Amino acid sequence: MTSLASKLAPESIKKLIPYQSARRIGGSGRLWLNANELEHGVHYSDHAVDYNRYPDFLPHDIAAAYQQYCQTDNPTVAVRGADEAIDLLIRTFCQPGTDKIIISSPTYAMYEFCADAFAVETIDVPLIGANFSLNSEQIIARAPEAKIIFLCSPNNPTGNLLSRTDIVAILEGTQQDALVVVDEAYIEFELAETVVGLINKYPNLVVIRTLSKAFGLAAVRCGFILAAQDVMDYILKLIPPYPMPDCSAQIVQEALSEKGIEMAMSNTQNVVDTKQHFIAAIQNIEWIELIYPSSTNFVLIRTHQDATLFNYLKEHGVVTRNQHHEPALRNCVRITIGSPESMQEVAELINQYTISPL
Ligand SMILES: Cc1ncc(COP(=O)(O)O)c(C=O)c1O
Incomplete structure (x- = not known):
């Protein structure tokens, strides 16, 4: 039986032989003169690290650390x-001029x-309702037209977690149709809710x-x-020959060590705490219509239509993201959660803001 991946991958990708970079070809030897690199590192600063050789063609150590x-x-x-x-996913599975993706x-x-x-x-099946839920029925109905959802x-x-029940319904309903x-x-910011564990059950999940x-x-x-x-076999056909610079790979290895993960998790908790304090400090302001529930490191705020929060903050040197251009997000501003000091300052500014009467 042909897999969904081979049903979806365009012929041009199926025929493609991955670029044979020097690292991918590999080999053994004493003098490596096969990749037009400089044979010795040049140290442009006091950090005596050699970067003259191309990196691993697929950084396996990092992938293994991330799997763990x-x-x-x-x-x-x-x-x-x-x-x-x-x-990469779009270029691997979609053919220009023919194929479609679905977004919400x-x-x-x-x-x-x-x-x-x-x-x-792009086919848009918008999120529905005040809590921005997936329209799973409509997504499933349109999936046969698309390669990727x-x-x-x-x-x-919007900051909300999508319902696991809806995601599973979509995975179930599109198994023959789309990734x-x-x-x-x-x-x-909601680690227990990851769907990584569903990949074995639903091979159409990425x-x-x-x-x-x-x-x-x-x-x-x-x-x-x-x-x-x-x-993955199709993705690896198209992946750039050297997807990760060595200097990044070294930092990533440290971040994915036991100690690194502990630091990231503790920092995540700090951001969550700061977010709660920030929300508490602004939640009773009458020109704020809604602070949306957030499972992220940002909050989405909907203001009264006369409030120009984005411009007000900008005038005070605070750069946020204006979401007003989105029809579903009129009068909405997205604010990233920064340090406790920054958020205290922003909360104070917001509390000082008054809408001038019409
Ligand atoms: C939902 C989402 N996906 C992907 C990205 C891009 O992440 P990266 O920095 O890894 O390219 C962002 C960045 O804002 C994001 O919000």
Whole structure:
């Protein structure tokens, strides 16, 4: 029986022979003169580290450390951030000009952006209700038209976790039709809710992760894709020859050590505590209509329509994200949770803000 992955992968990808980089070809020898590298490292600073050799073609140590962190033995690959994962998945399974993806707006803009850039059409099945739930019935109904369904849980910019029951219903209902990619960029803020454990049961599930959020390594550019082997086989055909710079890989190894994970988890708890204090400090303001429940390191605030919170904060040097352009998020501002000091300052500013009478 053909797997879903081989049903979905375009012929051009099936025929593709992965680029044979020098590291991928490997070999044994004494003098390595096969990759047009400099044979000796050049030290541009006092840090005496050699970077003259190309890195591992698939950084296995990092993948193994991440599998251990996720308590899974599902195939795992490190990429340069979750954004690269999104792009790679679309380019692996979609054919430009023909194929479609499904998203549920309002959600992370990169799914549609990467699809647009690759001439792949986006079908939007918007989140429904005041708590931004998945419209699972409609997603399942439209799945035969699509190659990939992107679900973001917890969702950016709404901050809510998607219902596990809905995700499972979608996985069940689309097994013959589409890959379901669950972007868990913020999952450390609700770690028990991860769907990684469902990959064995649902081979159409792909999970995207990142070290940019709870692990605090946005500048290092490291994300992960976890998927069933037949899905991963196609992804690995297209993955760039050297997906992770050595200097990033070294930092990631440390972050994924026992001590590193402990630090990230304790820091995550601090962010959650700061978020609760921040919410408590602003929740009784009458021009704030709603502070949405947040399973992330940000809060989404809906204000009275006359309040221009985004501009007010900007005038005071506080840069937040205006979500007003999204029809479902009129008068909404997304505020990242910073340090306790920063959030106290922002809470004080917000408390000082008064809407001028009309
Ligand atoms: C939902 C979601 N996915 C992916 C990303 C991108 O993460 P990375 O820094 O790993 O590319 C972000 C960044 O804001 C995000 O919010």
